[in-house]
Amino acid sequence: MKKYILLLLIFILITNIAYASTNNILKAKIVDTNNTSIDSTDYQLLDVVILDKPYKNKTLNIKHLIIDYSANNQHFNIGDTLLVEVSNTNGILMGTIVDTWRLDSLKKLSIIFVILLIIFGRLKGIRSLLALIFSGYIIIKLLIPYIIKGYNSILCAVICSSIIIIISFLLISGFTKKTLVSILGTIGGTISAGILSLIFTNLSNITGLAEDEAVFLAANMGLEVDFKGLYLCAVIIGTIGVIMDVSMSITSVIFEIKRKSPRIPFTDLLHSGLNVGKDVMSTMINTLILAYAGSFLPLLLIFIMSKTPFLNALNTELLAVEVIRALCGSIGLILTIPLTALIATYVAFRNTAHNNYLYN
Structure with a gap:
């Protein structure tokens, strides 16, 4: 049983390795949303808090254009985590959405898989x-x-x-x-x-x-x-x-x-x-x-x-x-x-x- 627990801990450790941000692509959590429409085009105005250094805890306002039948056809909710590309121009932070942060969900699914594999296998x-x-x-x-x-x-x-x-x-x-x-x-x-x-x-x-x-x-x-x-x-x-x-x-x-x-x-x-x-x-x-x-x-x-x-x-x-x-x-x-x-x-x-x- 000790071997089982050790291997499980090793796997959990691997799945909990921190995300290493590259360049200016950082994780950010949505704290507020506002849905709007301009000329029949849907937008979301998002307030996000950056979770990674060097801009940790900084707040950004991001306009998210929603385009049907594309990768941008996503409606975000408060609490969602995103990958945001942050630029710093004369001390003013600007951000654009790169993608949704999915690794937390994948990690949970992986842990369920491992636990069931160990229980039954x-x-x-x-x-x-x-x-x-x-x-x-x-x-x-x-x-x-x-x-x-x-x-x-x-x-x-x-x-x-x-x-x-x-x-x-x-x-x-x-x-x-x-x-x-x-x-x-x-x-x-x-x-x-x-x-x-x-x-x-x-x-x-x-x-x-x-x-x-x-x-x-x-x-x-x-x-x-x-x-x-x-x-x-x-x-x-x-x-x-x-x-x-x-x-x-x-x-x-x-x-x-x-x-x-x-x-x-x-x-x-x-x-x-x-x-x-x-x-x-x-x-x-x-x-x-x-x-x-x-x-x-x-x-x-x-x-x-x-x-x-x-x-x-x-x-x-x-x-x-x-x-x-x-x-x-x-x-x-x-x-x-x-x-x-x-x-x-x-x-x-x-x-x-x-x-x-x-x-x-």
Whole structure:
């Protein structure tokens, strides 16, 4: 229990790290509001108190223009916290709203997530949390910096994905032969998805610049990277989670069947693993494709509202990249099933003569 409490305190400490203000963008709390309208244009006149240094406790008057169907379509209330860009001109402070301060809400949601994970998952839940934190660290501190430095995006994604897979399995399941089989199956499925996405990205003449974020990076940030490779990174990273789940499920079932029925023939055990894989596959593919479909739902609305023919819409790079991502991830998941089942069956039979072979 002490370990659980210590890890929980560490997480709360991380989520309570103070916001470090950059330049003149500071937090401010609304203490008074006044709604008004000029020439059919809605405004809010806000009185805010700055919460960060060097202008802490100073009061600003800010005019907030409300624009429908834009990021400015927000009505603020007393007590809301904002990010405000403050300028000092001859001792007179002026402020403009940058965004709403959301990290307090995200912190509360994160704490609820961690508490429930620990209550219902116990030690497994804590290990899963550590694996999640480690995965995020690898992506932010290793994958992205090396891509920015100009290294091959696909190679970086494969290496970082392999590290994430290995460490995540070791944290969650410990160092066992079941873990080793799951790692091999997951890496095999992930690499398969990456190779397929590379082939069909080239066949489809995907540039990687169809999305606004990529265009922004190229035009405004001066980032010189292989945007096609960056897109392939997203495909590889996006398939890890579901493939890990499928690989571990099949491995666990095969090892458990072999433990309960030591005399089961090799082919029967292999078929049992494949049958379980088929059941898992049907739900996981549905989950994977629906997740990708949900991510481009606003785009589908645009095409439908503009009455663009379906095949023409599907032919655009904006939709084609999502189709490639979903299908290549699904194919990688499918190929994981026979690969994992074959490796797990072989390892289970090879270790039959050893006691506790599942855990040594």
